[in-house]
Amino acid sequence: MKVIDGGVVAAKGFKAAGIHAGLKKSKKDMALVVSECDAATAAVFTTNTVKAAPVIWDQGIAKNAVAKAVVVNSGNANACTGKKGLEDAEETAAYAASLLGTEKSKVYVCSTGVIGVPLDMEKIHKGTEALVPLLTEKGGQEAADAICTTDTFRKEVAVSVDIGGCTVTIGGMAKGSGMIHPNMATMLCFVTTDAKISSSTLSDLLGKTVEDTFNMISVDGDTSTNDTCIVLANGVAGNDEIKYGSAEYEVFEEGFHYVLGELAKLITRDGEGAGRFIEMNVVNAISDKDAKLMARSVISSSLVKAAFFGSDANWGRILCAMGYSGAAFDPSLVDLSFSSSQGTIETVHAGEPLPFSEEIAKKILLEKEIVVTADCHQGAGKATAWGCDLTYDYVKINGDYRS
Amino acid sequence: MKVIDGGVVAAKGFKAAGIHAGLKKSKKDMALVVSECDAATAAVFTTNTVKAAPVIWDQGIAKNAVAKAVVVNSGNANACTGKKGLEDAEETAAYAASLLGTEKSKVYVCSTGVIGVPLDMEKIHKGTEALVPLLTEKGGQEAADAICTTDTFRKEVAVSVDIGGCTVTIGGMAKGSGMIHPNMATMLCFVTTDAKISSSTLSDLLGKTVEDTFNMISVDGDTSTNDTCIVLANGVAGNDEIKYGSAEYEVFEEGFHYVLGELAKLITRDGEGAGRFIEMNVVNAISDKDAKLMARSVISSSLVKAAFFGSDANWGRILCAMGYSGAAFDPSLVDLSFSSSQGTIETVHAGEPLPFSEEIAKKILLEKEIVVTADCHQGAGKATAWGCDLTYDYVKINGDYRS
Numbered sequence: 133m134k135v136i137d138g139g140v141v142a143a144k145g146f147k148a149a150g151i152h153a154g155l156k157k158s159k160k161d162m163a164l165v166v167s168e169c170d171a172a173t174a175a176v177f178t179t180n181t182v183k184a185a186p187v188i189w190d191q192g193i194a195k196n197a198v199a200k201a202v203v204v205n206s207g208n209a210n211a212c213t214g215k216k217g218l219e220d221a222e223e224t225a226a227y228a229a230s231l232l233g234t235e236k237s238k239v240y241v242c243s244t245g246v247i248g249v250p251l252d253m254e255k256i257h258k259g260t261e262a263l264v265p266l267l268t269e270k271g272g273q274e275a276a277d278a279i280c281t282t283d284t285f286r287k288e289v290a291v292s293v294d295i296g297g298c299t300v301t302i303g304g305m306a307k308g309s310g311m312i313h314p315n316m317a318t319m320l321c322f323v324t325t326d327a328k329i330s331s332s333t334l335s336d337l338l339g340k341t342v343e344d345t346f347n348m349i350s351v352d353g354d355t356s357t358n359d360t361c362i363v364l365a366n367g368v369a370g371n372d373e374i375k376y377g378s379a380e381y382e383v384f385e386e387g388f389h390y391v392l393g394e395l396a397k398l399i400t401r402d403g404e405g406a407g408r409f410i411e412m413n414v415v416n417a418i419s420d421k422d423a424k425l426m427a428r429s430v431i432s433s434s435l436v437k438a439a440f441f442g443s444d445a446n447w448g449r450i451l452c453a454m455g456y457s458g459a460a461f462d463p464s465l466v467d468l469s470f471s472s473s474q475g476t477i478e479t480v481h482a483g484e485p486l487p488f489s490e491e492i493a494k495k496i497l498l499e500k501e502i503v504v505t506a507d508c509h510q511g512a513g514k515a516t517a518w519g520c521d522l523t524y525d526y527v528k529i530n531g532d533y534r535s
Numbered sequence: 536m537k538v539i540d541g542g543v544v545a546a547k548g549f550k551a552a553g554i555h556a557g558l559k560k561s562k563k564d565m566a567l568v569v570s571e572c573d574a575a576t577a578a579v580f581t582t583n584t585v586k587a588a589p590v591i592w593d594q595g596i597a598k599n600a601v602a603k604a605v606v607v608n609s610g611n612a613n614a615c616t617g618k619k620g621l622e623d624a625e626e627t628a629a630y631a632a633s634l635l636g637t638e639k640s641k642v643y644v645c646s647t648g649v650i651g652v653p654l655d656m657e658k659i660h661k662g663t664e665a666l667v668p669l670l671t672e673k674g675g676q677e678a679a680d681a682i683c684t685t686d687t688f689r690k691e692v693a694v695s696v697d698i699g700g701c702t703v704t705i706g707g708m709a710k711g712s713g714m715i716h717p718n719m720a721t722m723l724c725f726v727t728t729d730a731k732i733s734s735s736t737l738s739d740l741l742g743k744t745v746e747d748t749f750n751m752i753s754v755d756g757d758t759s760t761n762d763t764c765i766v767l768a769n770g771v772a773g774n775d776e777i778k779y780g781s782a783e784y785e786v787f788e789e790g791f792h793y794v795l796g797e798l799a800k801l802i803t804r805d806g807e808g809a810g811r812f813i814e815m816n817v818v819n820a821i822s823d824k825d826a827k828l829m830a831r832s833v834i835s836s837s838l839v840k841a842a843f844f845g846s847d848a849n850w851g852r853i854l855c856a857m858g859y860s861g862a863a864f865d866p867s868l869v870d871l872s873f874s875s876s877q878g879t880i881e882t883v884h885a886g887e888p889l890p891f892s893e894e895i896a897k898k899i900l901l902e903k904e905i906v907v908t909a910d911c912h913q914g915a916g917k918a919t920a921w922g923c924d925l926t927y928d929y930v931k932i933n934g935d936y937r938s
Binding site: 178179180181182183211212213214247248249356357434435438439440441442444447448451452454455456459460461463464480483484485521522523524526527528530531 | 582583584585586614615616617650651652759760837838841842844845847850851854855857858859862863864866867883886887888924925926927929930931933934
């Protein structure tokens with residue numbers, strides 16, 4: 133596996149573009165990603181009962197299993213917009229399809245931004261018209277910029293892997309949580325690959341991989357109405373079809389997992405107001421499931437997150453969050469340590485506190501990237517979750533009226 | 536039902552005292568509550584897998600169904616302290632029992648404060664010795680002060696009710712969430728009554744009432760290792776025993792629910808760094824269970840809480856939190872409004888936004904007490920939850936190192 137540049141257009145046969153269409157004041161706000169031929173597709177969506185109109189549209193596209201393009205706007209979420217919202221999502225797809233010479237049933241539509249406000253369809257149409265002639269194999273950065281909201285940097289990852297002597301590329305772009313009044317956190321992720329792989333195999337792989345990547349990060353625990361992760365596989369690389377469970381599948385899986393994992397971590401690093409990136413490892417738990425529950429509980433705890441903001445080696449809050457996670461474990465067996473580039477400090481052994489130097493602990497915890505490891509000494513279960521600290525800036529970004 | 540003064544010693548046959556025993560620098564840090572005779576008892580404890588030593592001790596007392604006293608310290612949680620911690624909890628009970636002329640099996644022990652540090656048993660013994668001669672029927676305030684940690688005010692409530700011509704009193708005190716490094720949020724609540732009621736009836740009533748009161752509040756979603764709610768019923772009022780399901784039971788239940796509900800709300804009002812008190816009502820849901828899930832989800836959302844800090848009528852975040860609560864409901868039927876002493880503003884009708892004056896909305900939301908009502912128009916289910924906003928001060932209190 134080789135990490136490469138190019139993001140969402142790293143794979144062969146994909147073009148992208150990003151522009152300012154006027155939905156936001158001055159930043160880029162519309163992106164288009166297109167495959168040169170029909171692509172197998174899979175997607176996962178928010179589990180929120182309140183789903184934005186484009187999510188409902190996209191669920192239909194994913195069921196068809198074939199897609200060619202994705203139109204994204206980052207100014208208006210088209211959520212809580214009723215029947216008009218559904219019509220607008222469909223109309224967005226239909227208009228892009230007509231310009232791209234395909235059917236609307238092959239065009240995904242994604243939106244993020246203000247909610248409860250009807251889409252300005254004139255701007256969407258003009259934006260789509262402007263995007264089509266700009267489509268290029270080098271347009272990944274523009275597209276990655278154009279899907280951002282309060283993100284402070286664009287998020288792109290790509291790798292190439294060798295599938296039976298054939299170079300197959302997997303790349304993607306994502307945006308993290310961002311608020312625009314009155315709005316909510318939204319995660320969007322678009323992955324492209326030139327692999328030949330069926331929609332159903334891709335769908336299995338996506339479900340499994342999201343479980344260990346996007347479902348293991350937390351900025352604030354809120355699940356948006358618009359969360360979407362879409363994969364397109366156009367087969368342009370020329371490999372023999374990747375079959376579930378084959379050696380080739382495993383190679384592809386490694387690359388695919390890397391792309392989604394890195395994009396997930398980039399979102400966490402760019403968490404609103406975040407100053408520190410926290411990795412929580414749980415090892416030797418009774419099961420992977422228990423380990424996951426504990427790791428997720430810790431990175432979601434406001435008390436733990438606030439402690440990291442204060443560079444406080446507050447192991448008690450971590451044990452506490454493991455304790456209310458619903459996981460089965462014996463607290464009297466747990467070892468707990470904190471690490472960073474400045475070293476490692478053991479704070480708990482067999483459930484009881486170890487004496488440690490507060491000075492060294494502080495030095496370790498003042499770093500920007502902290503790793504916490506809880507060893508349960510009970511089995512072989514393990515999991516990793518990623519999060520960030522809770523800061524004044526988080527409260528400011530999300531509390532300021534009409535910011 | 537009549538609201539009266541006196542808190543935990545409002546009921547006949549109870550005495551209390553509170554002192555500074557030296558576990559904290561200068562504030563009161565030990566309290567003792569004693570019934571003049573053996574009392575029927577019931578208690579509920581944290582569901583956290585990581586339980587502090589006194590919780591484990593108290594679970595045994597509650598099983599015995601008879602108790603006479605509660606010793607509390609608010610300087611040291613005696614959590615994550617291993618075998619020594621369990622011995623110290625038992626020794627605390629035994630020493631108090633010897634001074635009070637009762638058995639240790641009738642003495643509850645509660646602790647909150649620093650974790651992972653052994654109890655200073657000399658201070659606990661001296662503190663207990665000092666408390667006993669100070670016990671008085673007017674010692675409620677001192678006791679209520681002595682159980683506080685970062686609480687900014689003492690929390691006491693009492694009512695009297697008429698049970699078959701006999702005046703029965705129910706009173707209590709509580710402390711809310713507070714941090715002392717390295718520590719976690721802890722809720723303690725002590726309720727006393729002079730009613731004659733069996734331990735099993737009291738236990739049923741407590742379980743049911745906690746579900747609608749303490750389990751419907753959230754400051755930051757973390758469940759402590761020490762959370763405890765204890766009830767003592769000494770029968771001194773002289774009423775005929777209150778039997779489950781009788782008319783007398785209903786009268787008693789009303790008073791009991793009021794005391795726990797008001798104490799729960801006081802804890803929320805005193806939430807760390809909280810500037811606003813939020814009441815979330817869900818009405819006409821498919822079931823009470825669905826309504827509870829939605830109400831709790833909204834008051835636990837960091838995004839919703841940050842929006843209230845900013846006096847932002849961010850109905851989208853509320854609908855979103857209802858959406859990921861796990862409750863069944865149809866978003867396209869929901870009406871949503873915000874109220875305060877400054878009036879009411881309707882923001883959503885049948886799932887779609889209503890135009891509203893931002894000026895009026897801001898005026899309503901700048902108040903300290905906000906009521907949000909979501910009408911699901913689907914059934915008769917209803918629930919209320921209470922929470923507070925997420926502020927800079929919350930982050931400061933919980934993030935400041937060694938504060």
